[in-house]
Amino acid sequence: MTTKNPGADLAAFAAGLKFEDIPTDVVRKTEDLLVDWFGSAVAGHGSRPVETIAKFAQTMGPAEGPSEVIINGRRTTPYFAALANAAASHVAEQDDVHNGSVFHPATVVFSPAVAVAQALGASGKQLIAASVAGYEVGIRVGEFLGRSHYKVFHTTGTAGTLAAAAAVGNLLGLDAQQMRHAFGSAGTQSAGLWEFLRTAADSKQLHTAHAAAAGLASAYLAKDGFTGADRIFDGPQGLAAGMSSDSDPAKLVDGLGTRWATAETSFKYHASCRHTHPAADALAQVMRECKLKPADIARVVTHVHQGAIDVLGPVVDPKTVHQSKFNMGTVLALVAKYAHAGLPEFDDHFRDADVMALRDKVEMVLDPEVDGAYPRRWIGKVTVTTTDGRTLHGRVDEPKGDPGNTLSRDEITAKALQLAAFSKGADEARMRAAVDRLWNVAQWPKVAALL
Amino acid sequence: MTTKNPGADLAAFAAGLKFEDIPTDVVRKTEDLLVDWFGSAVAGHGSRPVETIAKFAQTMGPAEGPSEVIINGRRTTPYFAALANAAASHVAEQDDVHNGSVFHPATVVFSPAVAVAQALGASGKQLIAASVAGYEVGIRVGEFLGRSHYKVFHTTGTAGTLAAAAAVGNLLGLDAQQMRHAFGSAGTQSAGLWEFLRTAADSKQLHTAHAAAAGLASAYLAKDGFTGADRIFDGPQGLAAGMSSDSDPAKLVDGLGTRWATAETSFKYHASCRHTHPAADALAQVMRECKLKPADIARVVTHVHQGAIDVLGPVVDPKTVHQSKFNMGTVLALVAKYAHAGLPEFDDHFRDADVMALRDKVEMVLDPEVDGAYPRRWIGKVTVTTTDGRTLHGRVDEPKGDPGNTLSRDEITAKALQLAAFSKGADEARMRAAVDRLWNVAQWPKVAALL
Incomplete structure (x- = not known):
């Protein structure tokens, strides 16, 4: 036009x-x-x-x-x-x-x-x-x-x-x-x-x-x-x-x-700033494929776009749950330990000693390929150095939740139920009924209360 | 500090x-x-x-x-x-x-x-x-x-x-x-x-x-x-x-x-953008001292600071009363004709043929002295060329309403009464009573409704 x-x-x-x-x-x-x-x-x-x-x-x-x-x-x-x-x-x-x-x-x-x-x-x-x-x-x-x-x-x-x-x-x-x-x-x-x-x-x-x-x-x-x-x-x-x-x-x-x-539009799988997700998924891949444990990690370099550095860079020692979601190290440490950085992981573990120790082994470096593709594509690249001296590489081209790697309706429903359970904003039966109703929104003659 | x-x-x-x-x-x-x-x-x-x-x-x-x-x-x-x-x-x-x-x-x-x-x-x-x-x-x-x-x-x-x-x-x-x-x-x-x-x-x-x-x-x-x-x-x-x-x-x-x-803080005397006031007062001075009539004016150059040009410059042919208050020519034309550009002058006359004709004889030029003093001081300078070929200069160092040339309490009261009369927001007796009460605000045990 x-x-x-x-x-x-x-x-x-x-x-x-x-x-x-x-x-x-x-x-x-x-x-x-x-x-x-x-x-x-x-x-x-x-x-x-x-x-x-x-x-x-x-x-x-x-x-x-x-x-x-x-x-x-x-x-x-x-x-x-x-x-x-x-x-x-x-x-x-x-x-x-x-x-x-x-x-x-x-x-x-x-x-x-x-x-x-x-x-x-x-x-x-x-x-x-x-x-x-x-x-x-x-x-x-x-x-x-x-x-x-x-x-x-x-x-x-x-x-x-x-x-x-x-x-x-x-x-x-x-x-x-x-x-x-x-x-x-x-x-x-x-x-x-x-x-x-x-x-x-x-x-x-x-x-x-x-x-x-x-x-x-x-x-x-x-x-x-x-x-x-x-x-x-x-x-x-x-x-x-x-x-x-x-x-x-x-x-x-x-x-x-x-x-x-x-x-x-992408769904969020991890409960953190989206700038952390590509690296989180890339690290999860390395952990899974190489069967690593958190204790095996000596250092993680995340290869990121400049926007990630601008937003996450200032957050060095997060003091609150919300702030920790903008700290690359915390997110990666939780993913290394729990495979998923969801609401309970942040709330219960963001200041755990082992999580903080692993957090401080993570750094961000600007990557020309990742930065060039951004913001159209959010590529995740990590280099993991293990305590026994290996250098391992992880890469995802579409982090979980992106259109090519999206959540199913069952996963969306499950996520909503988890969120309600976590916040206690609605009990399971009530939340499940509300979500079931909402899937039929296109048939509603009038939009009524959701819960 | x-x-x-x-x-x-x-x-x-x-x-x-x-x-x-x-x-x-x-x-x-x-x-x-x-x-x-x-x-x-x-x-x-x-x-x-x-x-x-x-x-x-x-x-x-x-x-x-x-x-x-x-x-x-x-x-x-x-x-x-x-x-x-x-x-x-x-x-x-x-x-x-x-x-x-x-x-x-x-x-x-x-x-x-x-x-x-x-x-x-x-x-x-x-x-x-x-x-x-x-x-x-x-x-x-x-x-x-x-x-x-x-x-x-x-x-x-x-x-x-x-x-x-x-x-x-x-x-x-x-x-x-x-x-x-x-x-x-x-x-x-x-x-x-x-x-x-x-x-x-x-x-x-x-x-x-x-x-x-x-x-x-x-x-x-x-x-x-x-x-x-x-x-x-x-x-x-x-x-x-x-x-x-x-x-x-x-x-x-x-x-x-x-x-x-x-x-x-300065009070406004004219009902227009403050950037017009220094020039308005300078023109009023020339009109008064040289006993000019609007028809005597061939051209007015206002010597202004850059901020006036930034804000007023885009307003060339004002279509509404409010917009006309951001047009230097309209303000000066009203001042030339009525000595004061108040609410009734704008509402009743901003599109009058003679006002619009005079408006288009006004231009703004950046003045180094005025711009250098701004925003600390808002100096008004105009050069008026008359139809009989004279070149006249007006200058005010403190436009009416500035701390060194302020409004008295009687003038503030009168202005408030005029504003109420103009908008019909309160009749004269009610407005006068409200203003009289408000002058004693420092003695009020509790702030109640003003009107």
């Missing part, structure tokens, strides 16, 4: 997208992503930063309303439900990720979309169409903002306002011009800095909450005639001018209507 | 500031600023973008609560009152401005501070101390972010989250560490791009609403233990890293406790 105003074309696409336009395999994938998100939202139950945001929502918002706060079953307005559910669904670091944009779509798309669908009494098909609109927009905005943006900004927070506005705007029936205004309002509220990670602060939950709520507000305001910048993406004082040095407007409309970026 | 972490020192100052610490003249000035802000808030009544934001607050927020929405007298929670009042108090372009930071403090400080003071039953003295904390912080953050930031970002929106967090955090009694966390949460939500101005969009009201609400939320969250980045200002992935190329951390603590930046 060639265009004079790619942002306007993206808005027109988001406004006009209908369920019937979406290929069946993309619909099925969206259902997968929705169930996976739901598990992550339930996983937020009991998490301190999430509960704090939910308490704020309760203090400032109404005590009743059409929309569900998933971690506690309360009802409120869609604004506060979106805020609380977006905070909840990103904290376990188990929600999905789109490789090319380095963007976590589910938390900032489904949280507002479900809350608004409940408020409007929208159908399951409408929810799916709106969610795909959110994914397609958010992913393209992330790709547009580029790698320079991600060095400082948490793209899920920044592009997230646009993704949320697209999803909610689609549900509200915005026309193309209104959607353009919604994008203007959403983009001028884009925010989220990586600085918090350095001291293990709670901001990641605030970023997703903020993006979901600000994007939702932008769509509602646009429905009511509130206007936004015409060229919020590529204007001389727009998003890219302020927050990127390698933006590419063509990415905003890349394959619009033919390339379904939603279907490119 | 020398320090290793200026942001932490600023947080400690904001947390610790008490009424007794503030010099009397600064308290008096803060009362002036509060009354001036109140007039601007009432002026938002009936404005479409403001009413749209207020309607959103009403849709999503509770229908009752301790805090006052000034444009319609409704009550709600402090979050939504702050949101609506901040939207309201910036739209008439009559709210105050701090020259050195190019930051409008009142709208993002008093809106959340008054709403929270009403919710807590805080005293007038507590409200004043909290407001001064907000001013001192917001102004220093604006100065820290520098001129490069202002080229793309609307500093009132970005620094505004910090100002609001400081004011609300002071009212909530945050300790120094909690305030640091509040700053981290506020800074990671900083947002607001100038792009909207190019198409006369409504974002300026959204920026102040967003800043007030996000800053308020940050303070409440911090009170409840929610953490933020330790070095949100000057960290390698903090505000300056992402959004400035000429930041100066020393400005964050410049004269903290001895230099009262609050008292440096």
Whole structure:
């Protein structure tokens, strides 16, 4: 698509997208992503930063309303439900990720979309169409903002306002011009800095909450005639001018209507920052194939892309469970010992003496091949030196959860049940029933409470 | 003050500031600023973008609560009152401005501070101390972010989250560490791009609403233990890293406790972007002293700083009243004809044929002296060429409203009454009574509804 105003074309696409336009395999994938998100939202139950945001929502918002706060079953307005559910669904670091944009779509798309669908009494098909609109927009905005943006900004927070506005705007029936205004309002509220990670602060939950709520507000305001910048993406004082040095407007409309970026989204298998997953899977391969034990390891070199170094590099001695998910050494040590770095492994073992000892044997080095393929492909490469002097190599081209190495519906269901069991956000019977219902979302005449 | 972490020192100052610490003249000035802000808030009544934001607050927020929405007298929670009042108090372009930071403090400080003071039953003295904390912080953050930031970002929106967090955090009694966390949460939500101005969009009201609400939320969250980045200002992935190329951390603590930046704040005399005021006053001087009529003017050259060209330059043929306030030609044409560019002049005459004809005779040129003094001093210089061939020069070193050329309390009261009369936000008797009460705010045992 060639265009004079790619942002306007993206808005027109988001406004006009209908369920019937979406290929069946993309619909099925969206259902997968929705169930996976739901598990992550339930996983937020009991998490301190999430509960704090939910308490704020309760203090400032109404005590009743059409929309569900998933971690506690309360009802409120869609604004506060979106805020609380977006905070909840990103904290376990188990929600999905789109490789090319380095963007976590589910938390900032489904949280507002479900809350608004409940408020409007929208159908399951409408929810799916709106969610795909959110994914397609958010992913393209992330790709547009580029790698320079991600060095400082948490793209899920920044592009997230646009993704949320697209999803909610689609549900509200915005026309193309209104959607353009919604994008203007959403983009001028884009925010989220990586600085918090350095001291293990709670901001990641605030970023997703903020993006979901600000994007939702932008769509509602646009429905009511509130206007936004015409060229919020590529204007001389727009998003890219302020927050990127390698933006590419063509990415905003890349394959619009033919390339379904939603279907490119990866599930997370390990409960850590996605930047650790390729190396984690490559190490697991070496451990498995060479029948190594953790004590056999003298040193692990992970060959990574620059983005991994930018995000993970500052985290040297993680003090909290959440921070440890951004420490390459901790993740690899857990994988070496338990074959999987899931929620219980982090919670119970991230400060174990043997895990910390192994952690400190792991280093990251920039790898030209891996960096060249990134962010399109996330290749995992490790070199393991053993205590008896061997040098072993591991490599994965698609870490577990990527589209070519995806999770089955049984695995997604199992993951959601594990997340609920871990957080105690719902007992097994209730969670299983909710997940079973949710697999049929496309048949729902109205989106009701999920739990 | 020398320090290793200026942001932490600023947080400690904001947390610790008490009424007794503030010099009397600064308290008096803060009362002036509060009354001036109140007039601007009432002026938002009936404005479409403001009413749209207020309607959103009403849709999503509770229908009752301790805090006052000034444009319609409704009550709600402090979050939504702050949101609506901040939207309201910036739209008439009559709210105050701090020259050195190019930051409008009142709208993002008093809106959340008054709403929270009403919710807590805080005293007038507590409200004043909290407001001064907000001013001192917001102004220093604006100065820290520098001129490069202002080229793309609307500093009132970005620094505004910090100002609001400081004011609300002071009212909530945050300790120094909690305030640091509040700053981290506020800074990671900083947002607001100038792009909207190019198409006369409504974002300026959204920026102040967003800043007030996000800053308020940050303070409440911090009170409840929610953490933020330790070095949100000057960290390698903090505000300056992402959004400035000429930041100066020393400005964050410049004269903290001895230099009262609050008292440096200017009132607006004309109802337009402050960048137009120096030239407007210089032209008014020429008109007055040379007894010119508008028809005598063949050409006006305004000698300005670069910031004026950045913000006003894109606005060539304003289509809305609000946009016309960012067009140097319109402002100067109104001043030439009416001696004052107030709300009625803009609303009734910005598209008059003679105003538009005179508008197009005005140009801006960068002036080294003016640019060198900016932003510390906003010098106004114009060269007028008359139809009979004369070349006349006007110059003001302190435009009307600056600290050395300030408004008296009678002028502030009169301005507030005019704003209320113009917007019909309150009838004269009610507004006069409210303003009379507000002058005594320092004696109030509890901050009650203002109107």
